[in-house]
Amino acid sequence: MATNVFINLPVSDLARSKEFYTSFGWTLDPNFSNDDAGAVAISDTIFLMILTHQHWAQFTDKPVADAHSTSAVINAISVDAPEEIDTLVEQAVAAGATENKSQELGFMRSRSFSDPDGHAWEVMWMDPIAQSGDWQAVQAKYGDQQPV
Known part of the structure; x- marks a missing residue:
């Protein structure tokens, strides 16, 4: 059985991120996307979950890092x-x-x-x-x- 990989990223503007990631051919899965999250298929086994900051907070108590200034x-x-x-x-x-x-x-x-x-x-x-x-x-x- 193939292992699936799910990359979860907090995003500040979900609509912009959905448009960004689908613009180069990755596919938004409407079955797992809503106003709080977008499920983007990168391949058959790699998926990107883009999450609003509010939705992200349901999974961790840590603050969202500013990825523009930290790595x-x-x-x-x-x-x-x-x-x-x-x-x-x-x-x-x-x-x-x-x-x-x-x-x-x-x-x-x-x-x-x-x-x-x-x-x-x-x-x-x-x-x-x-x-x-x-x-x-x-x-x-x-x-x-x-x-x-």
């Missing part, structure tokens, strides 16, 4: 091809994201962005050779690049 997590997702990174990040930026750091290692590539609430996302691709852990094959293909 606690980077939500990283992989894509099947390096060019998909550019497509997704450019769509996110067009929808109101702020682009952050990028990484080019040959065998691995990533770009990152922050959503309108400041939540950090990284979109990455890794060559299947590197995923196998065969660093001799990676060096043969890419030279002196080292795994992180």
Whole structure:
């Protein structure tokens, strides 16, 4: 059985966040969305729950962090091809994201962005050779690049 992942994020403007996350192809599930929350399918096994601050408070006694000024997590997702990174990040930026750091290692590539609430996302691709852990094959293909 596949394990599902649910990423929960507090958002200051639910309508804006629903529009933002669906603008680059992720799907809002109306069965689990209402005026307090939006369920966004990223893939068949990864889901994003965007929650109003009031709804978020039902799950924790901690205050909502200002993700524009603090950092606690980077939500990283992989894509099947390096060019998909550019497509997704450019769509996110067009929808109101702020682009952050990028990484080019040959065998691995990533770009990152922050959503309108400041939540950090990284979109990455890794060559299947590197995923196998065969660093001799990676060096043969890419030279002196080292795994992180």
